[in-house]
Amino acid sequence: MSDNTKFGPPKGMRDWLPQETLLRQKLIRLIEHHYQLYGFQPIDTPVMENIEVLQGKGVGENEKLMFRVAKRGEEFSNSIQVVSNAGAQVVDNHGRSAVALNEITDMGLRFDLTVPLARYYSNHSNDLPKPFRCYHIGPVWRADRPQKGRYREFYQCDIDIIGGASDAYEVELLLATDRVLKELNVGKFRIRVSDKRLLPALLTGMGVEGDKVPGVAAALDKLDKQPYEQVKKEIEALGHSLEVLGKVDAFIQNALHKKLEPAHFKLGEAEALAGHIESIRQRVHEVNPDANVVFDPLLVRGFDYYTGPVFEINVEDKDFTFSIGGGGRYDGLIEKLGGPKGTPAVGISLGFERILLILMEKAKAAAQAHSSRVFIVNNGQPEKDILALAEHLRAEGIQVEASLENKKLGQQLEAAQKNGIEYAITKFEQGKASFTVRQLSTRQDKEMTKEELGKTLKNL
Template identity: 40%
Template sequence: MPLKKKPVTGMKDILPAEMQIRDYVTGLIKETYKSFGFSPIETPCVEHIENLCSKQGGDNEKLIFKIMKRGEKLNLETAQSEADLTDSGLRYDLTLPLSRFYSNNANNLPTPFKALQIGSVWRADRPQRGRFRQFVQCDIDILGEASCLAEIELILATTTLLGKLNFKGFKVRINERRILKAMAEYCGFPEDQFDLVFIILDKMDKIGWDGVKAELIEAGFSADSVAKYVDMFGEMEASEDPLGYLENKLTGVLAADVIGNLRTIRQSVEATKAADFELVFDPTLVRGMSYYTGTIFEIEMPEFGSSVAGGGRYDKMIGKFTGNDTPACGFSIGFERIVTILLENNFQVPGAAGKKAFLIEKNMPADKLCEVLKEARAERENGATVQVALMNKNKKFQKEQLSKEGYTEFKEFFNR
């Protein structure tokens, strides 16, 4: 049977033209985030299965690529459950590995610690535009900072990066998990059912408010609670100051600092932003991860039709490892989605022009070949990119292929 030349479903080969853009974006990410004080780290792609299945990752825990035990630890004949077969898995995001990393290394790190991670993650998801089973994530996180300065820095750093990539007119949607919980409590939903309420609310963009009402009632919640809940969103939308509305409506239910923090974030970001975007309060924003405890945010771009970045505060996750909660907040860029948009817009890497190709006729004598190689070396020492290659019979096609990789200058060398 012949070997299969296509990648495994959900994976993809990356050709040089795309790789050039990916390398550029990666470099810009590192440069921008380092200017905000974030320090690069790296964590293993393989995590303990107990960590991955700790009920922190929401639906992503259903998509884990699990790794079987090895050697003497693997006994297929006596295995009675999945736990007997697997002890680790490929990470589905970078947040859980970061929390383990910080728990293990906190004594050697500053407080607060500003981390930058870029790496591949894996999810056994249904492949679609901008979504693969193996994909690169880029995360920045601030650990040990309890104030909303963390949220402000994360939003400013990420939007500054997107501005450098010429993205304009996008929206940063922001909400607070404590607002979601306070609204659910005020309307009489049982606390142990809050997550189900939020899962249904998260579908609002697809099914509308009538659909949300119907699903909540179908889930067994009282019609009075459902009506009260949905009406609150309508009243907020009609209010000139939604945050003020919530502050008054939820007095005694919502923690006193929540609204003030959101106002400080909005004022600070609007006053100091370096990119063209709008920061909007969106009370329907949920985010799927169950580990979020406070502020949550997403970046929505018209070019993609959905979010291309998201994050929030997760103050309880590190405590799962250490027993002591540590303030933590992070923002993750959908690297693959950003690259997809750039490719669709025929993005050209700045400074990529001017690459030179030296095409040599076959069977060139050694002395003449050395002259060509010396000329190429001199060009490289002056900062140019030079590829030396044998001349194909179909030079036109060869040049067309090289042009796709950014080569704009061609020089031909012959034996005579």
Template identity: 35%
Template sequence: MRDFLPEDKARRERVLAVIRDRYRAHGFDEIETPVMEEYSRLHAGIGGDNEKLAYNVLKRGLDADAIAAAAGDPSQLTDLGLRYDLTVPLARFYATHRGQLPSVFRSIQIAPVWRAERPQKGRYRQFVQCDIDIIGDASSRAEAELIVATLDTLDALGLAGGSVRINDRRVLDWMLDSFGFDAAERPGVLITIDKLDKIGPAGVAAELRERGAAAQSVDAFESFLTRPMTMEYHPFGERQIRKLLPDAAPTDIVDHLVGIGEAVAASRPGIDGQPTEVPLVFDPFLVRGMGYYTGTIFELAHPSVDYSLGGGGRYDGMIGRFLGQDVPAAGFSIGFERIVDLVAAAQDDAPQAVVLVHDRDIPAGELLAHKAALVGGGARVRLETRTKNLKALLERAAADGYTAFATVSTGIPAGEVDLKPLA
């Protein structure tokens, strides 16, 4: 968990303002949910490893006997917990307020979440997530809308050139079945496949054998991984998807993926009649570990970094746990903490940022009159008492984003100070 100095906080707010603006431009509406949810919801077996990282809140009024009687069972000691993501709270929110929401609900959630991570670079125990979700639309249009809005937001942040790796959890299940992996061993197999980018096909095959996976299945999978076309980059489309998958891939799943690609392509008209390459890459080995994904999954990539900048997918079964009937849902989350570090620092949006340097004996009324006149004109204004080292004072102001200064003497009419640029 971190503190943020004014300059860092200002940059974060600028980035958040752009994200909110682009999300709203695409028809999403912002909601807010409590930072705590019921323990039973956060530990319903749908949050994957994140459930193990949840901060749980002890029940009020517990005594030593009650704690001893729990015998280390957290569910007996806690009834609430800090949210570890924004998707579980959204599912509960929709189940609670469904009657007041449109049949297809497009939501924005931008808020902190908490996970008991081990301290290490890039892993924070409190961090901001920026989510957009579409609830009530089972068609490929939902995923396409999420992808288009996310890529537009990345462009608006000055990070053009982003792309989305896309897969489907049903493709993974079908592929593992086609190679003969038993259902009981698939969770471990998926964990290993998720390391493909780091350890390569040979490393994946070796680790699967170490895990005790069926030898015949591992041999078939290794042969598939080492095909020339398997690990090559391919533009997104039906022919490429079928080329990358083993024979007889499920037609309905492929059609859903193709529909996403066609919709995204239609949103990006070419120049002078030339088609624009769709910023999608089919990756049959994309896993994403959240237990609630039921269909399409995707991750946001950018050529400037070798890690993902966000991800999401379809989670049609989650809301039904709270509502009693399944409702189609899909979401995309931008990794705000990663993106904010990539966005170049910019000056404040105000036309001017002014420091008014004054002696100690200037009446407060005169100072505030000068300040009010400049603020009324759209400037950002800071009052600073003159020091012996004026140069150091002005250098600090410039570092804080101020662009001009003026020295204030008594008797000057409000707003008529002589502004000078800060070098």
């Protein structure tokens, strides 16, 4: 134990065993495949960005959670000098300070894929089609305290459309996301849609004072985890007139019981915003009536860079109260990173680790990835015969693991199965075109040629 824990992976980061790696690769390939079906092109960016790219882009607390990267070589020594010359007041009780951090670090690990994408588009917009449809899958880092479904290193799967102002792009992103989540088989989920400006407009329309709007929104954001009664208390604690409270309560009750009518939105600019989101929802359902997309005016998303429609995805399971994805329209971000003025953009991000967690916990068996290797049992044949058969199969593109030790048959088969192998060649003869193939999970034997074997493995 002590030897194992002394040198574990860093807090909140994980190692992956072969079986787990296979499963991750399989799921990522599935996601990619469907993104490609919708015409999105792959891109990639460095895991680090210069610190100016990551700072001040309206990502809320994520910026505080950034892993910063220290300067290197002489620059680092110089920065230490500057900090120590500045005196003790720059050092807080954790031995750092904003001044020291900015002096000593010049890069950071990305904490999402959207900000790097905006930087990427700004740099390459001349070489990219308009609108640009891309997907971006990779690890991001946040120095958060880990807990269930929350890690310090995790993969995000983003699709984005940049340079398209039409809300038809929202419709298409929602269709693609719905499709991918169904292919992944995550169970019941809801893609909630609203407009960032809608809830504040509704609340002010009901008479909530401006400085109390964020507090009410923050309380409503907890509805996934807490019963309304508790949220209601939090809203009441902010101090509103009875008349306002009554209106707010009535609206929330109606929203929770899905009894909202267009009349409920006749509050200033809320009417137009709600109408717009409702139209997006309708157009999604015109194309795919089964899409799990709902208009939820109570949806709150924290990022400042969103400018219009926003999305959040949840599974309908009380064991998984976290969101498995989110997104929205961020029309100002690219310009902020030096891109063409007024470049519109919209995207949705899936939280790969959380989806994987759900798949693992809900359907452990179904979430197993079989290796497409075939195992050649060693029955004491000459080594050259076994290796020759292996080479023969490899020439056909079949992945082969040959047993080179004449252990007990049971041991060999058990070990192979434990390693995720599903098919084993238990008998073969030199010069014979077919051999005995056993499916390890069912223990059924079948005589096959190498072509038949190749087909069987491909279908795993």
